[in-house]
Amino acid sequence: MKLRTSAAAAALALAAALTLTACADDSGDGATPSASASSSPATEMPEPTKEDVAALESVKVEGDAGKEPKLSFKAPLEVSVPTSRVLDEGDGAEVAEGAQVTIDSVAYLGTDGTAQGSTWQQKAPMSFILGDANYGVLTEPLKGQKVGARLLVANPVQGQDGTTATMVNLVEITDTQKIPTRAEGEAVEPAEGLPTVTLDDAGKPSVEIPEGYEAPKELVTQTLIKGDGAKVTEDQTVTAQYTGWTLDGEQFDSSWDRGAPSSFSLQQVVAGWTQGLAGQTVGSQVLLVIPPDLAYGAQEGHELQKETLVFVVDILDAK
Known part of the structure; x- marks a missing residue:
């Protein structure tokens, strides 16, 4: 998927790190939602291995809640399936499947530990419906959490060249709200x-x-x-x-x-x-x-x- 601005490209790279499949799409300048959407509901995620859990536990997080953190770890870091770890419990409203959730996030590439994008830098939090197949990797980790919670989420991402690399993300829940399920007016x-x-x-x-x-x-x-x-x-x-x-x-x-x-x-x-x-x-x-x-x-x-x-x-x- 070719985008129109570098800011949009960074935003999409960050979003791709948090999607169910995270496969790159170079289909042209702009896309309908179908370009990145699955045609079927998200499937149940496989269980992480002990090695996956240990890899995520090795990630060091520096920085206070509400601000962009710095992640550090020994590269390369790899997980075989999406793996999550709760860093801080929130004390706000509970996040329910089907509700809109807003997050801030920063992504690091597990291969070499380099930062890949940050909503804090863009000043553009991401909002989506919890349960949306496009963000399927976040459904189980975020469901039942409360606003203010911070989590680490690691996800294997397949690139255009067919190779797979792990993306390591810190996700902070900043808001949740119910929205209508259909047009009303x-x-x-x-x-x-x-x-x-x-x-x-x-x-x-x-x-x-x-x-x-x-x-x-x-x-x-x-x-x-x-x-x-x-x-x-x-x-x-x-x-x-x-x-x-x-x-x-x-x-x-x-x-x-x-x-x-x-x-x-x-x-x-x-x-x-x-x-x-x-x-x-x-x-x-x-x-x-x-x-x-x-x-x-x-x-x-x-x-x-x-x-x-x-x-x-x-x-x-x-x-």
Whole structure:
């Protein structure tokens, strides 16, 4: 996944160190959430070995809570499976699966002990839904912890060249809150001739493409539900439920099917997402019809390179 700024690249590197698979993706300039999302819910993590636990216990942490710490250890440090260790118990609200959690984190490469990224330096804490498959490695370690807790999390990360290295992260929980599971607001009558969206009882959308519908040459943005929250800006990270289809009605991605909303920066998605969601309000549901040049058109060999994409997005939060 090629990003647009060095700050965004650092943020993504840090996020990748905390994902379930942490596999690199060099698919182009920007991506829809499908570029890094698993199509199925997170699976149960394997148990760490005694050697994994001992490796993480060897990490020395210097620095007080609330500030960026310094990690030191004898390199190379390796674990075979995701491994965690609680450093400090928190005394704030308890973190529950399905709630939004906000963390600060710093990452070090186990191979040589070099720092790889820090939300403290970026002044940009990471927020996501606990249980989101994109952050599956954090689900069990953070569940039941309280705000203020600090944990070490080590994770084997596979690079683009097929080699695997361990990333060592210190994670500090700074906030948690419940957010809606679907868009809530005033229904908006869509323009005629657009794909028809139907919601099931839980709010999961399905779409019907009208017969003879012609692929638009420009981005189509249609608000379906108008939320009463703050306006989203293009520099924010949004938490959303979404489903994506090609213009023949074939679904290729859905956060609903993964069992949890996803969080992503509007600086790390295709231009159609950035342009279509910026200016919308939190709580809204938005239909996007994105032509290839605002999606994957420039990404040679991408399976969706020539496709016009249809999305229904429920904007649940923005930070």
